[in-house]
Amino acid sequence: MSPTSTASKKREKKLADVDGELCGICQACATVCPVNAIEVTEGYILVLPEKCTGCGTCVKVCPVGAITLIDR
């Protein structure tokens, strides 16, 4: 197995999780999500588990640290 596929396997076991108490709904996470897995509705941010690859790009940009990667 190539290193990249090992890495992607690892990632697929993770899922972005938004802490609703910290989140201010700025949508930074959604703007950088490469697979469009983050939906913004009035009042909250929704991570679509079927699309999220656990890549962690959203974690980087969150201004308040409201997103963590959790195990699926």
Next chain:
Amino acid sequence: MKHVIVVGAGPAGSSTAVGALRAGADVTIIDRKTNVGIPVQCGEAIGKTGPGVAEIDIPEESIRAPLRGFRLFSPGQISVDYATKEPSGFTIDRRIFDKELFARATEAGADSLLGARVLDITQENGTVTGVVVRHDGKRKTLKAEVVIGADGVNSQIARLTGLRKSYKPDDIDSCFGYEMANCDLEVTDLMEFLLGSEISPRGYIWIFPKGEGRANVGIGIGGGVETKTAKEYLDHFLKHHDVAKRQLSNAKVIETRVGALPVCGPNKTNVVDGALLVGDAAGQVHPITGGGMGYAMVCGSIAGRVAAKCAQNESVKTSDLQQYEKEWRKLYGAEFDQSLKLRELILQTEDKTLDKLANIVTGESIVQMTAGKKVKIFMRAMATKDGKLIALMRELRKLRMV
């Protein structure tokens, strides 16, 4: 009558709607939110002599404090002031500002649909012909000759039309801010900006006076910065930095704010058959200052007019709507291009060199440079005999900026 749908009821959308109405189209403004202007995601400063003087009509009831310019602190706290005799801008209350512009658009004849989330666009033969929304729990299709995405940095219309998929983290700034009361500001009519890789990597901290001892204090850092969050950087600044200790040690937080803004310059193109983008959705944000409202409003009125004209001519191909791209880029294209290059240079420059630069520039030259114009600082830089500052000047000369 021909119909234009504007997605997004912020300053970009409301200005677009007015532009389209004046040019004779029927307009519907839709927004995902049910309260326009809330939450505030902005530093709330706008220049009245900024992009396109005459076209920006700032609602008087939204004005909080007049501004005459800025005080910029280099990383080593060398300050450079710029102040005009008369007020050249204002801090505003975005809740009132956005709502008032929206109200005016509806009073000019626009229909409104709030709480409508865009799910999809409809297309015929590759031309956008409308949007599919979720409203009141139901799926609805709204048809129009032209669909305009004024739906912000996280634009659904940009994604659905393929004009922009997603941003790279470094292409956006991650922002956090407080509105504070009980501030002891040293200047009440200048915006303060603080640079430095230690306090705000790839961005800056701002203190904008709002009158009556109140201020917006915020930070934008590069989206790719992983050392700390924007909030952590701002809290650290408030606790430890001299400039904060002098002015904000008695200040109380009365609101918190978060936001994201594109700082990588406008999209390559903002037009497809039957649809176009405006404002943050189009990336019409100054890559250095992060300012966007003025550009959004001027570009919006152009977008609305062009969309309405094309709709009436029953020809809404990319080549027709291109008139919008042509007109707005004529106004701001060079400024955005040039300041994007300048931004890259500044990001590569060490803090110590920025201090030396602060020693030789005037406020006026900073204004000129951020507008993408040439300034006369080359000889003064040479006289310092500082290798790194001179190297920076050579790079600036390549851009024809010094």
